[in-house]
Amino acid sequence: MTANGLPGPGTHKRAFNYDEQTDSYRCPAGQILLPEAKTRKTLNTREHRVYGTSTCGDYDLRAKCTKAGQGRRIKRYPGDGQREALRQVMQHPQAGRIFSQRKAIVAPVFSSLRGQQGLNRFRRRGLAAVRREFTLHVMAYNLSRAVALQRALFSFLWATYSPRASRGQLYALDFSPGFRASTAVTRAA
Structure with a gap:
């Protein structure tokens, strides 16, 4: 938006109010944008409608809104x-x-399911088969978490009670599924 309340060339469409009843947009300067075209979904584009107006007869107003x-x-x-x-x-x-x-609790789980287990779509048909497939994916994720936590616990106990720990080395704890306990970190004096 510009200083006088008119949209600038970089104004996002959030600045325009959509009216569902009239299926039109109203720009911050008060002009109405009506539907002009409808684009169908293709391989490279998503389905969308294009709204526009040619009522901005004043060239100065149009120059402040768009190029x-x-x-x-x-x-x-x-x-x-x-x-x-x-x-x-x-x-x-x-x-x-x-x-x-929610982002801290749920999103990493689905990220792991998609990235590590390749669960981009289900490979079975029917609700019962999809439930079984998802249950197997969740069980695999839970097992990987349990193994990572157990590995971290054993690493912590080994670092605490091992003779190496008394010589100034402490093993770093990492609770991620790909945790490796072989990296030693020198204890700060």
Whole structure:
């Protein structure tokens, strides 16, 4: 946004208000952007609608909003409504706190399932078969966590009660699934 409240050339579409009843956008300067085109999903593009206006007859106003000769254009994707609703919910401080807890607890699990176990999609058909497949993936993840925690515990006990520990070496603890207890860290004096 510029100092006088008008959108600048780099203004994000969040600055434009979407009206679901009229299926149109209203720009910060008060102009209405109507649907102009609909693009179907292809191999390289997602489905979206294009909104635009040519009512910005005043060239100075158009120059403050966009560099395009035909006026400002906005793409609206099918998931934009959910994004806007989530953005409103996340403005509440308590929602942000809850989401940060979820991000710390759940997101690494699914990241591991996708990255280490290759669970990008299910390979079975039918709900019962998919449940069995997901249960096996979760069991494998839990076993890897249990092994990593057990390895870290044994490493800690070995570092605490080993004769090497008394000579100034302490083994670093790492609770990740790929933990290796072979890296020694010199104890700070």
